[in-house]
Structures are given as C-alpha cells and as structure tokens.
Amino acid sequence: MSEEFEIRNKVAENTSLVNFDLSSLMPKGKKIGIDLKNFLYEGLILREKDYREKIENINPEDYRDAYVYIYCSEDVIIPLWAYFLIAAKLTDTTKKVVFGNLEDLNVLLMHNAIKTYDYSELKDKRVLVKGCSDVDMPNNAYIELVEQLKPMVKSLMFGEACSNVPIFKN
Template identity: 70%
Template sequence: MSEEFEIRNKVAESGLINFDLTDLVPKGARKGIDLKDFLFMEMILKEKDFREKVSAIDIEEYRDAYVYIYNSADAIVPLWAYFLITAKLTGITKKIVFGNREDLEVILMHNAVDTYDFDPMIGKRVLVKGCSDKEIPENAYIELVEKLQPIVKSLMFGEACSNVPILKN
C-alpha cells in the first residue's frame, strides 16, 4: 500500500491523553441500611431493641461492600445509633457513609479523584471522555478540573471527533 493511501490514527499521533472517569469508579457492591427497620413501629428508637437488631446484623451480607446508612422514617434518631451500626460493620465493609446511594457515590468518587496519580498528565493535552455507560456524579468532574487545570497543557471534554475545549495553559 502506498503512503498516499496509508490509514493513520491522527488522534493517537497527537499525544492526546484520553481520560475516562469511569475507570476510577470503585468496584464492589453497594448496600443500604435503612434505620427505620431498626425502630419500634418504624418510628421510635428503643435502645434495647435497637441494640438487639444491630447485634443480629449478618455482617457477611456487607463484607467488602460500600455501605450507606440512611433513615427513611420520619423519626429522630440519635447519633449514637449510627455509631453502633458503624462499629458493627467497621473492618468488614470497604466504606460506610451516612446518606443515600448518591451521597455514597459522591464520596467514593471524591476519594478516587483525590488519590489518583495525575503526574503522567503534567504538560499534556487531556481529553476527558464525555459519554459513559456508568453514572458519574457531576461533582467528580468538577474535582477533576480542579486537579487537572494547574498541570495540563490543555483540557477538553467529549470525544476526539467532537470535543469542547475547556482550557489552555
């Protein structure tokens, strides 16, 4: 084949780094614990009953999972109740947070972006992938820009064939 008709990948030759934020999503099961299930009539916290229900938790169900503790009941729950459940599962789970599933994902992605080694991107042109089959919290993109802005040559968002320039240094 002559050089005139050679197929070249200009994106690969450009030195552009394609970065997919979904690569940072921690793998593992997500499990929720609703405190209403631990309350008397799903409304009242009775300490003795609560402690019995916490002690009956099957910790294997939460092994190596990411756990979020929430309260869907219209009941006031003292902070020590969260302490008891957390103490029961600490060392079994990968992470425990207060809030809903979305809150858990925001915290997980914050930790992932915060601890990622961005050194290979210093002085480079970076394209952050725009489309994904996984849902990424918007805050992760904000934190990513904060990390990349001071170190990259340029930052774009989208796909190689159709991207939005974000910044040039």
C-alpha cells in the first residue's frame, strides 16, 4: 500500500494529549453488603445477646478480600458498638469495611485511590479525562481528580478527543 493511501490517526499522532481513564483507579474486587436488619429481633430491636451470637456465626472467609459495606434497610436505631462488633469480626479477611451503602463504599474507595495515585507522568501535560466508562463512577471522584491535577497539568479537558470540554489551562 502506498503511503499516500495509508490510513493514519492524525489526532493520536500529532497531539501531546494524555488520555486519563478515572475508572481505571477503581479498586477491583467483590463488594458485599451486610444489612443489619437480618440481625434484629423481630426486625425491630437489636438485642445484644442475639446480635453477638449472630456475629459469632459469621464466617469471615465468606468475605475474604472483599469490600464490605454495612447498612440497615430498616428505620431503627442501631447503637454504634454494633458496627464495631461486625467490623472486628471481618477486618482480618476483608480489604475494607465501611458503614454506609454501596455508593458510600465507592466514594471512599475512589477517594483513597485518587489520593494515593502517582500523577507524576501527567506533570506539565495536556490531560483529557475520559468521559464514558463502563464503571459507574461517583461524581465526587471527578472533583477530587481536578484538585489533584490542577496544580500540575498544563491543561485539563473532559470527554473524548473528538468532542471534549476544556476545564482549565495553566
């Protein structure tokens, strides 16, 4: 094939643009919710003796290397020590245990990932944060990413190379 008919991606070849996929920072692994309503007496009351027995019957291996979020789907008062007990049972085998729902867990995981990521490869670069992802990202992750990138990148854009939204230029 002659060079005059060769198909080339001139955008990719002639740009100093660095594509950054925020979803790549989301930690991989199983996410398991524990609903404390299953630990309540008649679905309404947390009785310490019954609760401790149910906690004792939890097999920590069922949660090995998982991200666990603890919540209660019933509108009842749960004393804080109840969360301590279940966390103490699981922290040796899980990657992380949090209070809240799946969204709360994802916000915390992304917060930790964004804060600990090494952005040195992006210093003084034009960065395009990928707009579409198969992973449902917490909105706050984008805000935290801007906080990390603004002092170090030349410019920041959001979207796709063919249709991006400029965020800022240094």
